[in-house]
Amino acid sequence: MNAHSVDLEAAVASPMARGAGLHGTRPLRPYGRGLAALLVAALLPLGGCSIEPWVKPYDRERLADPIMKPARDTLAEKHHEHIYDVREGARGATGVQGGGCGCN
Amino acid sequence: MAAIDPAARTAARLRYAVPGALRTAMGLASRLAGLLGGLLATGHAAAADLPEDRADLMYHSYTGGGVTATGPALLVRKSIDDAFSLSASYYVDSVSNASIDVVTTASPYHERRTERAAGLDYVYHDALISVAGSNSKEPDYTADSASLDVAQDVFGGMTTVNLGYSRGWDTVGKHGDPAFSDTANHWQYRAGLTQILTPRWLASANLEVVSDAGYLGSPYRAARVFGAAVPETDPRTRSSRALAVRAVGSIGTDSAVRASYRYFWDTWDIRANTVEVGYSQYLQQQRWLVDGYARYYKQSHASFYSNNFTTQLTYMSRNRQLSTFDSVGLGVKGTYSALKVAAHYEIKLNGALERLRFQYSDFTDIRTGRDYSFDATVLELYVSATF
Numbered sequence: 379m380n381a382h383s384v385d386l387e388a389a390v391a392s393p394m395a396r397g398a399g400l401h402g403t404r405p406l407r408p409y410g411r412g413l414a415a416l417l418v419a420a421l422l423p424l425g426g427c428s429i430e431p432w433v434k435p436y437d438r439e440r441l442a443d444p445i446m447k448p449a450r451d452t453l454a455e456k457h458h459e460h461i462y463d464v465r466e467g468a469r470g471a472t473g474v475q476g477g478g479c480g481c482n
Numbered sequence: 483m484a485a486i487d488p489a490a491r492t493a494a495r496l497r498y499a500v501p502g503a504l505r506t507a508m509g510l511a512s513r514l515a516g517l518l519g520g521l522l523a524t525g526h527a528a529a530a531d532l533p534e535d536r537a538d539l540m541y542h543s544y545t546g547g548g549v550t551a552t553g554p555a556l557l558v559r560k561s562i563d564d565a566f567s568l569s570a571s572y573y574v575d576s577v578s579n580a581s582i583d584v585v586t587t588a589s590p591y592h593e594r595r596t597e598r599a600a601g602l603d604y605v606y607h608d609a610l611i612s613v614a615g616s617n618s619k620e621p622d623y624t625a626d627s628a629s630l631d632v633a634q635d636v637f638g639g640m641t642t643v644n645l646g647y648s649r650g651w652d653t654v655g656k657h658g659d660p661a662f663s664d665t666a667n668h669w670q671y672r673a674g675l676t677q678i679l680t681p682r683w684l685a686s687a688n689l690e691v692v693s694d695a696g697y698l699g700s701p702y703r704a705a706r707v708f709g710a711a712v713p714e715t716d717p718r719t720r721s722s723r724a725l726a727v728r729a730v731g732s733i734g735t736d737s738a739v740r741a742s743y744r745y746f747w748d749t750w751d752i753r754a755n756t757v758e759v760g761y762s763q764y765l766q767q768q769r770w771l772v773d774g775y776a777r778y779y780k781q782s783h784a785s786f787y788s789n790n791f792t793t794q795l796t797y798m799s800r801n802r803q804l805s806t807f808d809s810v811g812l813g814v815k816g817t818y819s820a821l822k823v824a825a826h827y828e829i830k831l832n833g834a835l836e837r838l839r840f841q842y843s844d845f846t847d848i849r850t851g852r853d854y855s856f857d858a859t860v861l862e863l864y865v866s867a868t869f
Contacts, residue, residue, distance in 0.1 A: 431638030437681040438639075440732040445762045445771065446684060448730060448740050453555050453571070454815075454834060454862045457542045460575075461860060465840065467781050467804055468746035468754035470670070470690030471724035 449473060530610040530635055532567045532603055535560050538866045546838065546858020548580040548590075555864075567603040569614075572596070582856075583802070586848055587704045587711060591657075595620040608635040622655040622701075631672070639678075644688075646672035656701040666696030682732040693721045705798040706848075707791040714799045717786070722748030726756075736764035746781075752804065754781035769819050777811040789844050802854070806843040811836055813860075827869040836860040 433441075440446065449455045463469055536559050543552040553574035561567040573596070580590035601614035610633040618625040631646035650668030674688035699716035706712070726744035733739055739761050746754040760775035784804035786797035813836035821829040838858040847854045 431640045433640060433678050433681050435639065438678065440682055441678060441684060443732070443738075445736075445738045445764065446730055446732060448728070448742075448760065451538065451832065451864070451866060453538045453540045453557050453573075453864065454542075454832070456571075456573070457540070457555070457862060458836070458860070461544055461858075462779075465803060466754070466779060466809070467748075467750075467752040467784065468724060468744070468756065468779070469722065470692050470746070471672075471674075471688040471726035471744055473674070473686075473688060473726075473728075 530605050530608050530633065532561050532564070532605050532610070533559060533569075534868050535567075536866060536868045538864055540862060540864035542863075543861045544858060547840070547856035548582060548585065550578045551575045553594075565605050569599075569601045569603070571599045573599075582847060582854060583703060588702055593621055595623075608639070609633065622657055623652065625650060625652045627651070627668070629670075641678070642676040644672065644674035644676070646670075648672075652696070654697045654701070659701070662701055664697035666694060666698055669693045683729065684731075685729045686727070688724075688726045688728075690724045691722070692724075693719075695719050699799065700801070703799070703801055705791065705800045706789070707794055707798065709790060712798065714801065715797050716799055716801075717750070717797050720748060720750055722746065722752075736768070738762045750804065751785035752781055752783070754779065771817040771819075773813075773815040773817075775811075775813050777813070778808070779811075780808040782806055783844060787844075789846055800845070802842055802845040805845040807840055807845070808843075809838055809840045811838045813837070827867060829865065829867045832862070832864045832866060834860075834862040 444450055459472060536557070538555075538557040540555040540557075541552070542555060544550070553576050555571065555573040557569065557571040559567060559569040575595040575597075576592070577595065578590070578592050584590055595618060597616060597618040599614060599616035601612060604611045612631040612633075613629070614631075615628045616626070627648055627650040629646060629648035631644065633642055633644045635642050648668070648670040650666075650670070652666040652668070654662075654664045654666060656662035669692070671691045672688065673690075674686060676684060676686040679685055696718060698718065698720055699714050701713075703714045704711035705714040724744055724746045726742060728740065728742040730738060730740040739759075741759045742757070744754075744756040746752070746756070756777070756779045758775060758777040760773060762771065762773045764771055783806040784799065786795065787799050787801065787804045789800065789805070791798055813834065815832070815834040818831045819828060820831050821827075836859070838860065839855065840858070841855045842853055845854050846852060
């Protein structure tokens with residue numbers, strides 16, 4: 379049951395995350411750890427009880443339509459992602475799987 | 483519900499075969515399996531889907547701020563049996579760079595970046611497991627990466643939980659300086675949740691943690707100290723977090739709206755907010771699908787960024803990617819279903835155009851002394867076939 383929390387703990391406590399403060403930059407406050415705990419805590423109680431899906435499979439036709447997918451085309455999404463990655467300081471949580479880009 | 487979970491069944495069978503001290507451990511394992519089973523079992527009704535078989539051929543272009551990057555890109559995806567899907571892609575960026583950084587400190591240049599990637603997706607019950615690798619090459623920079631992602635449907639397919647990990651290995655070189663060689667390593671950890679809210683609305687939340695170590699700057703870029711150019715020095719580690727929430731809803735019979743927000747923060751003191759809203763509409767009995775969207779991005783500068791340092795520091799950068807700026811993007815996209823044979827194949831023609839404006843607050847054009855800004859145009863033309 380702790381598989382998710384282990385991954386996230388590893389992420390938050392990675393050597394890079396811990397070591398970052400040694401080089402004159404500000405270490406992160408453990409927001410990530412709190413969020414991970416929140417995510418897992420939100421999921422666990424649901425494992426013990428049986429919640430009936432309130433949207434039945436036959437009611438999901440609209441949700442399955444391509445119009446509901448903002449990232450319909452992998453190549454085009456990758457192109458946009460690369461353009462933002464090269465020019466902006468922020469990165470991640472876009473849902474687009476990126477490769478190495480030599481963005482420096 | 484737990485009865486359909488194989489782990490729980492196995493634990494129950496073994497309870498009769500393994501008496502004694504092990505029973506306590508087995509009981510605990512069984513309880514854990516039951517708990518996990520409860521979490522996973524309701525997803526039994528709907529197995530995860532493999533990505534659709536498809537082929538895409540694209541021409542892409544970016545023009546703005548003295549930079550032009552164009553090239554073709556190709557993606558092919560094909561399933562094997564009902565459980566596996568293989569994908570391969572090839573992506574070329576031919577870059578002609580006469581950006582403000584280049585024209586004020588060096589000579590314009592041309593170079594070509596090629597990226598090859600391959601992936602394998604595997605469906606097991608309600609889980610989609612994806613492994614992928616990529617290699618990106620340009621004359622002075624190579625980047626290899628590998629990733630593993632798992633998407634698990636739970637609660638009868640109402641919720642999808644995503645977990646992912648990527649690892650990147652870069653080698654950095656420098657034109658005209660064969661003695662310069664350095665490396666950069668990257669670790670990415672992703673977690674996400676997508677939830678069906680109603681028959682018309684979906685929402686998702688994603689968290690991504692990225693850590694980097696190694697050479698994270700550019701051997702060509704200069705910082706300014708009292709107006710004099712000196713080589714930039716960036717810290718050799720960085721760690722960042724990004725948290726994004728999204729919602730998409732079906733409106734009327736043939737349209738959808740979406741909105742997303744992302745907050746980003748890192749150990750270099752950059753804070754960024756990204757907001758995006760979009761609208762999609764089918765036209766002519768779904769022959770056409772048109773999308774329009776607006777994106778706003780704003781960030782604060784890194785702790786070691788300055789337009790012009792007044793004291794010599796350990797870390798100094800004038801990389802405008804680390805400065806204070808905002809950008810506004812407006813985009814349209816059109817998809818035309820050119821040929822469709824139901825249940826066999828469909829060929830679509832796609833065109834997308836985005837206009838971007840970058841406005842910097844603490845990065846000046848040293849030729850004019852004014853805050854720098856520029857406009858950019860992004861174009862994508864592609865044919866996609868699903869089969």
